[in-house]
Amino acid sequence: MYRQFLALRYLRSRLVNLISVGGVMSGVAVLIIVVCIMDGFQARVRKHVRGSLSHIILSPTVGGDKLPSLATLSTALKQYEPHVVAAAPQIRYPLFYEFKTQRQVALGSDGFTWWQMQTVGIDWEAEKRVSELADALIAARDPKRPFFVSRQAEEHGKTTVLVSRTFIEKFALTPYDPKTGQPIHPWGAMRDDRTGDRLSDPALIKKRAESMLGEELALMFGVAVRDKEGNPKFEADTRNAVIAGVYDSGDALEDSKTVYMEIGSVRDMLPQRYDVSQDPPVPLPKHEYLQVNVKLDDFEYAKAVKTSLAARIGHSFIVETWEDQKADFLQAVDQEKVLLVIVLSFIVLLGGFIILATLTLTVVEKTRDIGIVGALGASRMGVLTIFIWNGLLIGIIGSICGLGLGAWFTAHVDDVKDFLKNWFNIDIFPPNIYHFRSIPTEWNWPSVLMIMGGSVVMAFFAGLLPAMRAARLDPIKALRYE
Amino acid sequence: MNSANASGQAPLLEGRGLVKNYKVGGQTLEVLRGVDIAVAEGEILAILGTSGCGKSTLLHVLGWLDKPDQGSIVFRGRDHSDLGAAERAHMRNQIMGFVFQFYHLLPELSALENVLMPAMIQHGPLAWHRQKKAERDRARELMAIVGLTTRAKHRPRQLSGGERQRVAIARALQNRPSFLFCDEPTGNLDGQTAEDVRHLLWGLNEEHGQTMVIVTHDAKLAAQADRVVHLVDGRIATDHDVDLVEEVALD
Numbered sequence: 001m002y003r004q005f006l007a008l009r010y011l012r013s014r015l016v017n018l019i020s021v022g023g024v025m026s027g028v029a030v031l032i033i034v035v036c037i038m039d040g041f042q043a044r045v046r047k048h049v050r051g052s053l054s055h056i057i058l059s060p061t062v063g064g065d066k067l068p069s070l071a072t073l074s075t076a077l078k079q080y081e082p083h084v085v086a087a088a089p090q091i092r093y094p095l096f097y098e099f100k101t102q103r104q105v106a107l108g109s110d111g112f113t114w115w116q117m118q119t120v121g122i123d124w125e126a127e128k129r130v131s132e133l134a135d136a137l138i139a140a141r142d143p144k145r146p147f148f149v150s151r152q153a154e155e156h157g158k159t160t161v162l163v164s165r166t167f168i169e170k171f172a173l174t175p176y177d178p179k180t181g182q183p184i185h186p187w188g189a190m191r192d193d194r195t196g197d198r199l200s201d202p203a204l205i206k207k208r209a210e211s212m213l214g215e216e217l218a219l220m221f222g223v224a225v226r227d228k229e230g231n232p233k234f235e236a237d238t239r240n241a242v243i244a245g246v247y248d249s250g251d252a253l254e255d256s257k258t259v260y261m262e263i264g265s266v267r268d269m270l271p272q273r274y275d276v277s278q279d280p281p282v283p284l285p286k287h288e289y290l291q292v293n294v295k296l297d298d299f300e301y302a303k304a305v306k307t308s309l310a311a312r313i314g315h316s317f318i319v320e321t322w323e324d325q326k327a328d329f330l331q332a333v334d335q336e337k338v339l340l341v342i343v344l345s346f347i348v349l350l351g352g353f354i355i356l357a358t359l360t361l362t363v364v365e366k367t368r369d370i371g372i373v374g375a376l377g378a379s380r381m382g383v384l385t386i387f388i389w390n391g392l393l394i395g396i397i398g399s400i401c402g403l404g405l406g407a408w409f410t411a412h413v414d415d416v417k418d419f420l421k422n423w424f425n426i427d428i429f430p431p432n433i434y435h436f437r438s439i440p441t442e443w444n445w446p447s448v449l450m451i452m453g454g455s456v457v458m459a460f461f462a463g464l465l466p467a468m469r470a471a472r473l474d475p476i477k478a479l480r481y482e
Numbered sequence: 483m484n485s486a487n488a489s490g491q492a493p494l495l496e497g498r499g500l501v502k503n504y505k506v507g508g509q510t511l512e513v514l515r516g517v518d519i520a521v522a523e524g525e526i527l528a529i530l531g532t533s534g535c536g537k538s539t540l541l542h543v544l545g546w547l548d549k550p551d552q553g554s555i556v557f558r559g560r561d562h563s564d565l566g567a568a569e570r571a572h573m574r575n576q577i578m579g580f581v582f583q584f585y586h587l588l589p590e591l592s593a594l595e596n597v598l599m600p601a602m603i604q605h606g607p608l609a610w611h612r613q614k615k616a617e618r619d620r621a622r623e624l625m626a627i628v629g630l631t632t633r634a635k636h637r638p639r640q641l642s643g644g645e646r647q648r649v650a651i652a653r654a655l656q657n658r659p660s661f662l663f664c665d666e667p668t669g670n671l672d673g674q675t676a677e678d679v680r681h682l683l684w685g686l687n688e689e690h691g692q693t694m695v696i697v698t699h700d701a702k703l704a705a706q707a708d709r710v711v712h713l714v715d716g717r718i719a720t721d722h723d724v725d726l727v728e729e730v731a732l733d
Contacts, residue, residue: 001610374547375545375582377574378603380571
C-alpha cells in the first residue's frame with residue numbers, strides 16, 4: 001500500500017510535478033484536438049464529396065450518337081444491379097464569370113476579369129434523387145422548381161442558374177426576386193460594392209461579343225478561332241443569366257466554382273460537331289448527358305457494383321466510385337492527419353522527458369527516504385514501484401486533464417476561432433482554403449483512448465529509469481546520506 | 483532488571499563470528515573482525531564504543547540491513563545468514579524496529595502516517611483496506627504511549643527533536659517487533675530530552691518486556707542497560723552484566 005501512498009504524497013508535495021502533469025496534459029490535449037479536427041474534416045469532406053458526387057459515376061467514352069438514352073440506361077442499370085436506386089444525368093462544362101475588379105472600376109478600364117468556374121447541368125427531378133443538392137438549397141422562389149423564375153423569363157428563354165452562397169458573397173451580388181423586388185436570400189440585401197447599384201436583374205455572365213484569351217486556354221476549351229490578322233480569338237458563348245436560387249453545400253471552395261443550370265441550357269452550350277464525311281457535313285447529335293450519377297441503397301456496395309457495372313457497360317462508360325474520383329484529395333487528407341499526429345506526438349514525448357527529469361530529481365532528493373523505507377522493510381521492488389507509480393500517476397492525471405482540455409477545446413473550437421478572429425484578427429480557418437465555414441470536429445473515442453493510453457505507457461517508461469536508479473540505492477548508504 | 487543471561491535462557495538473536503569489510507578507495511577496511519554476540523529476550527543490551535569502532539555496522543548486520551562477509555545470524559535458533567534481499571526486507575519489517583540518531587522520519591508524512599509506515603509496507607492494497615482500522619488504532623495507541631496524542635497530524639518539521647524521536651520510537655513499535663534497535667537514540671538530543679527518551683525506552687522494556695539493542699558512545703546511557711558490550715576496533719572487548727557495576731557507577 002505504501003507504494004501508491006508515497007507516490008501520491010511525493011506527487012502532491014512537489015510543485016515541479018505539476019510541470020510534468022502540465023506537459024503530459026498539453027501533449028494529450030493537442031493530440032486529441034488535432035485528431036478530432038482531422039477526423040471531423042475527413043468525415044465532412046467525405047460527406048460533401050459524396051453528397052455532390054453521388055455513389056457511382058458513369059462517364060461516357062463514346063459519341064453522342066452511340067450513347068443510350070438516359071431512360072434506357074437507368075432501366076438497364078436497375079436491371080443489372082438491384083442496389084441501384086436512381087440515376088441522374090449531368091453535363092459539366094467550363095465557364096467564366098466575367099466581372100470588373102475594384103481596380104478596373106477605379107481606373108475606368110474597359111477590361112474585365114474572369115473567374116473560372118464550371119457549370120453543372122442537371123435535371124432537377126432526377127438530381128434530387130441522387131444527391132443532396134435539394135437539402136443544400138437555401139433560397140429559391142419555388143424550391144420545387146428552383147430554376148423557374150417567371151413565365152416571362154421562361155418565354156424569353158432566359159438562362160436561370162443556382163449559385164452558391166459563397167459565390168454571392170465573393171462577388172457581392174444580390175439576387176432579387178424579379179416579381180416582388182425583394183432579395184431572395186434570407187440574410188439581408190447586399191449591394192454590388194463595385195457600382196453601388198442594386199441589381200434588380202443581376203447578370204451572372206455579362207454580354208460580351210469577343211474576348212481575348214490565352215491561346216492555350218482557348219485551345220483547351222476548343223473555342224479558339226483566329227481574327228482577320230490571324231491572332232487567336234476567343235469566341236465565347238456568352239449569356240446573361242438570372243440567379244434563380246442560392247445553395248450552400250458546405251464545401252466553400254467547390255461551391256465558389258460551381259453553378260447549376262438546367263441540363264438543356266448546358267447542352268445548348270456544347271460545341272456543335274459535324275460528320276465531315278458527308279457533303280454537306282451533317283451535324284452530329286449532341287450528348288444527352290456527359291456524366292451519370294448513380295445512387296445506391298448503401299455506399300457499402302459501391303465497389304462491388306462498380307465491378308459488375310464495368311463488366312456490363314465498360315465498353316461505353318468509365319465506371320468510378322466517388323472515392324476514385326477524389327482519391328488524391330482523400331488520401332491527402334489522410335496523409336495530413338498521419339503527419340500531424342507523428343509531429344505532435346513529440347509534445348507527448350517531451351512530456352515524457354519532463355517526467356524523466358523531475359523524477360530523477362525526486363529520487364536524488366529522496367535518497368534518505370529511500371533508505372528509511374528500506375530499513376522499515378521495503379524491498380527493492382517496492383522502492384522501484386514507488387517511483388514507477390509516481391511516473392504513472394503523472395501520466396494518468398496529465399492524460400485526464402488533457403482529455404478535459406481537449407474535449408472542451410473540441411466542443412468550443414468555433415468559439416475559439418471566432419475569439420481569435422475578433423480579438424487578434426487571426427483567421428485560423430479561412431473558408432476559401434479549408435472548404436468549410438465552421439471547423440468540423442468528430443469525437444473519436446478509440447483515437448482519444450489510444451492517445452491517453454499511449455501517454456500513460458510513455459509515463460511508465462519515463463519513470464522506469466529513475467525508479468531503477470532508486471531501487472539500486474543501498475539503504476545503508478542512503479541512510480547516511482545527508 | 484530482566485537479565486536473560488542470568489536466567490540461562492537460549493538467546494533470541496545471535497551473531498556468530500561476524501566479519502564485515504568495506505572497500506574504501508582500493509583499501510579494505512576491516513570494520514567487524516569476528517564478533518560473537520547474543521541478545522536474550524527481554525533484555526536491554528548496550529553496545530558501547532567510540533565512533534568508528536564498528537558499532538553501527540554491527541547493528542546493521544544484526545538487523546538484516548547489511549549482510550556479513552562471514553559469520554552467521556541466528557534468530558530463535560535458526561540460521562538466517564543467507565536470506566535473499568526480499569526475505570531480509572520482510573524480516574526487517576516484521577522482527578526489527580529501528581530507531582536512528584537523526585530520527586529519519588519521512589518529511590512529507592504526518593506523525594501518525596510515519597508511525598503507520600511499517601504496517602503499510604507489510605500489507606498490500608487489499609489487505610491494507612481490511613487492516614486499516616486496526617493498524618490505525620495501534621498507531622494511535624503508540625502515539626499515546628510516547629505521549630504525542632495531540633500531535634498526530636503534525637509534520638516532522640513542526641515537531642521538536644525529542645518529539646520526532648518519540649514518533650520514530652512509535653514507528654519502530656508499530657509492527658510489534660521482537661527487537662528495538664536503537665542507533666544513538668539520544669545522540670542528537672539535549673540533556674533533559676535525552677533523559678525523557680531514555681525513560682520512555684526503559685519504560686517500554688519494563689512494562690512490555692521489549693527487547694532492545696542500543697548502540698551508543700554514551701557510557702552513562704550504556705550503564706543503565708542490563709548488559710554492556712564494549713566494542714573496540716571491530717572486536718568485543720568486554721561483555722558483562724551491568725547489575726554489579728551499575729551501583730558502583732551510580733555511586
